[in-house]
Amino acid sequence: MFDNLYGTGQSTMDAIIRTTNVLIAGKVVVVAGYGYCGKGVALRARGLGAKVVVTEVEPVAALQAHMDGFLVMKMEDVSPRGDIFITVTGDRDVLTKKHFAKMKDGAIVCNSGHFNVEINLKDLKQLSVSYKQKIKNITEYTLRGNKKIYLLAEGRLVNLAAAEGHPSSVMDMSFANQALASAWLAKNYKKLEAKVYEVPAEIDQKVAKLKLASLHVTIDTLTPVQKKYLASWSEGT
Numbered sequence: 001m002f003d004n005l006y007g008t009g010q011s012t013m014d015a016i017i018r019t020t021n022v023l024i025a026g027k028v029v030v031v032a033g034y035g036y037c038g039k040g041v042a043l044r045a046r047g048l049g050a051k052v053v054v055t056e057v058e059p060v061a062a063l064q065a066h067m068d069g070f071l072v073m074k075m076e077d078v079s080p081r082g083d084i085f086i087t088v089t090g091d092r093d094v095l096t097k098k099h100f101a102k103m104k105d106g107a108i109v110c111n112s113g114h115f116n117v118e119i120n121l122k123d124l125k126q127l128s129v130s131y132k133q134k135i136k137n138i139t140e141y142t143l144r145g146n147k148k149i150y151l152l153a154e155g156r157l158v159n160l161a162a163a164e165g166h167p168s169s170v171m172d173m174s175f176a177n178q179a180l181a182s183a184w185l186a187k188n189y190k191k192l193e194a195k196v197y198e199v200p201a202e203i204d205q206k207v208a209k210l211k212l213a214s215l216h217v218t219i220d221t222l223t224p225v226q227k228k229y230l231a232s233w234s235e236g237t
């Protein structure tokens with residue numbers, strides 16, 4: 001909810017900008033995947049003035065992107081329109097031959113999702129007559145007809161390979177959460193089965209409280225009457 005959304009959102013746009021120095025305002029930025037990372041990237045790209053198009057495979061996420069005000073399209077349909085393509089799905093083959101073939105000259109493609117399989121590099125190489133390192137972290141692929149496609153950071157996580165990754169002021173929460181979850185496991189392992197457990201809500205709340213305190217943000221507290229009211233089904237509509 002925090003490092004994927006705010007960290008990946010910011011650091012991905014940071015990586016694209018510091019690598020290419022491209023003006024984001026007015027560009028068509030295609031974000032593949034509207035999960036936590038995709039939401040962050042789409043929001044930040046919109047904030048910089050891009051026309052953001054989201055691609056999805058999951059109906060609820062797609063509907064949310066639509067109602068958040070983004071254009072939702074199939075990757076194949078938006079391929080000829082995008083200026084910058086950012087994959088954040090955790091999936092493979094999100095951009096393949098059929099997409100590269102339709103992209104316009106000068107399209108920029110990068111990945112900030114799981115691994116360097118989101119963009120099918122084998123397909124991109126097969127379609128290309130040549131490719132060369134243009135400048136640091138930019139590979140220029142020349143396709144037939146002299147069309148160029150620019151791949152950032154070899155398709156690896158662009159925010160890590162071509163920028164600094166997430167700011168420490170969002171990772172602090174993730175690491176605190178992991179440390180406290182490890183302590184919880186060490187304390188409770190005898191009672192646990194060999195399966196995946198969700199992090200207990202108390203740990204999330206503890207980290208959130210500490211973070212709020214560090215930010216000097218104060219919040220209200222429920223009165224006993226409010227607590228009772230919220231826990232009851234007997235009053236209200």
Ligand SMILES: NC(=O)c1ccc[n+]([C@@H]2O[C@H](COP(=O)([O-])OP(=O)(O)OC[C@H]3O[C@@H](n4cnc5c(N)ncnc54)[C@H](O)[C@@H]3O)[C@@H](O)[C@H]2O)c1
Nearest residue numbers: 033034035036037055056057058061089090091112113114
């Ligand atoms: N760059 C980073 O620093 C960084 C940080 C955190 C997470 N990640 C990675 O980013 C990826 C996404 O993380 P998340 O938290 O957003 O996950 P998520 O599960 O919340 O979202 C992924 C979304 O992608 C969609 N999707 C899957 N296949 C698709 C396809 N072929 N086309 C379009 N959409 C597709 C899913 O429906 C889902 O809505 C993960 O692989 C995660 O490991 C990267």
